[in-house]
Amino acid sequence: MNDRNRQILEAAWRVFSRYGISKTTMNDIAREAGVARQTLYNAYAGKDEVFRAVVRLGGNETLEQVRAAWENAADLPTKIDIFYAHGPITWYDMIEAAPDAEGLLEGFTGAAKAELEELASKWGALIAAALEPHRAAILSNGSTPEAFAEFFYATAKSAKYNAPSRDAFMARLQTLRVSTLAMTGQPVALAKSA
DSSP, rough: OHHHHHHHHHHHHHHHHHHHHTTTOOOHHHHHHOOOOOHHHHHHHHHHHHHHHHHHHHHHHHHHHHHHHHHHTTTTTHHHHHHHTTTHHHHHHHHHOOTTTTHHHHHHHHTTTHHHHHHHHHHHHHHHHHHHGGGHHHHTOOOHHHHHHHHHHHHHHHHHTOSSSSHHHHHHHHHHHHHHHHHHHHHHHHOOOO
């Protein structure tokens, strides 16, 4: 990705966060990025395409950050901490900081549905690989690393919805942590707060 494209997508994220998807215009994005509107249209047909590119960029960068950090992680609880810090906690904070959080969430479930499905598949594969050393315990508890990875990701990603407070959101992540450690045969005492 070239610098100009990154500049456009970073500017687009700021505008989408500020106004939501439906209220954002291509002109708003071009102005924020400091490029001519035609330059923006040369790269993207419309704001939905820009939003999808923003989601792909952010999602893939987060995935790579977690993958790289996991290379030095000694155990599953540490990997959970890393995932929570880069993923659900960061996502929660981004949505909470957005003036039009509802409009932003609608964009994720509408315009970027295919991108989110692709990212969910990538996350599932990464998390399943982290769970693989615990396959026997997971199988004995009635699941597989692949199925539990899908459950873990979907639950962590969705923990922000309808959470009345940050404390409630964090409690949901803690419950998922304890469940994951129990499912993988890890001592639940390792379930430190997220």
